[in-house]
């Protein structure tokens with residue numbers, strides 16, 4: 001049995017994907033799940049959130065195997081004549097591990113693009129499929145090592161070949177959105193792209209009737225969206241962003257779920273089925289948490305979370321707990 005993979009995905013940048021993966025990984029761990037996170041964004045921001053520079057230097061340097069190995073170090077032998085290297089997980093806590101990202105992962109994009117048409121060929125199917133499903137193989141192997149209940153993947157902000165492979169490995173998608181026109185627009189490209197990737201992957205799977213190893217389903221099932229308040233410009237009247245945010249229930253249903261009939265909820269607050277949460281703007285708690293390399297809801301007095309900051313950290317704990325529980329229920333993950 002494979003471990004469910006949940007990817008936070010939107011090709012619109014800066015909508016809080018990485019912050020969500022980071023905070024939900026910690027929260028799911030806090031409420032009793034075993035979580036593997038995987039940084040599939042060549043910008044490696046999730047990795048930088050988890051690891052300090054000392055650990056990063058070791059990981060990206062010579063003595064890497066003691067400290068884990070990056071996603072790129074796992075796929076690299078494949079680009080020559082070798083096979084996938086089993087991941088050495090970077091342990092954050094006994095219940096939480098990371099497959100770190102790598103800036104040089106960007107170089108794998110060309111290999112993935114080249115093998116995409118080859119998976120429709122009539123011979124030599126092993127290599128193209130091995131490469132296209134490498135992220136899936138590595139994440140599943142890592143999850144098995146630590147007996148994870150769920151895998152959370154962070155992806156970069158584009159619709160390129162790395163993200164297509166990340167999505168082939170994905171069972172469930174959450175779409176983070178900013179409260180702006182750009183995020184609303186992103187839904188119009190995202191839905192059709194996911195439809196195409198699902199179909200293209202199904203066609204390739206169909207082409208390899210007797211695969212030599214298990215291939216992921218590539219279900220990419222959207223389980224909801226999260227609206228981020230942090231992008232809102234405070235100087236603007238509330239109405240300016242309400243205008244965009246209130247169109248999200250309809251655009252999400254039309255584009256991500258192919259629901260063209262409606263009726264559509266008039267606001268995300270009324271969209272109980274698909275709006276998973278509105279994430280608050282945490283202001284100065286964000287740099288404080290980054291400095292302490294902790295999620296906001298783990299900040300203590302000693303980290304500087306005093307008075308109203310401590311209260312805000314407690315509110316964050318409550319909000320992320322509700323969101324984590326909702327997600328766990330929606331994708332039916334069990335405590336392992």
Ligand SMILES: Nc1ncnc2c1ncn2[C@@H]1O[C@H](COP(=O)(O)OP(=O)(O)OP(=O)(O)O)[C@@H](O)[C@H]1O
Pocket residue numbers: 012013014015016017018019020041043045155156157228230279280281282283286
């Ligand atoms: N709830 C929040 N409150 C305040 N700031 C936030 C919040 N969530 C994220 N941020 C900040 O907003 C910025 C963008 O967030 P993040 O990096 O998570 O987005 P992303 O979608 O992963 O971006 P990218 O497209 O670069 O991968 C970061 O500086 C982050 O610290």
Ligand SMILES: [Mg+2]
Pocket residue numbers: 017018019041045154155156
């Ligand atoms: Mg990011």
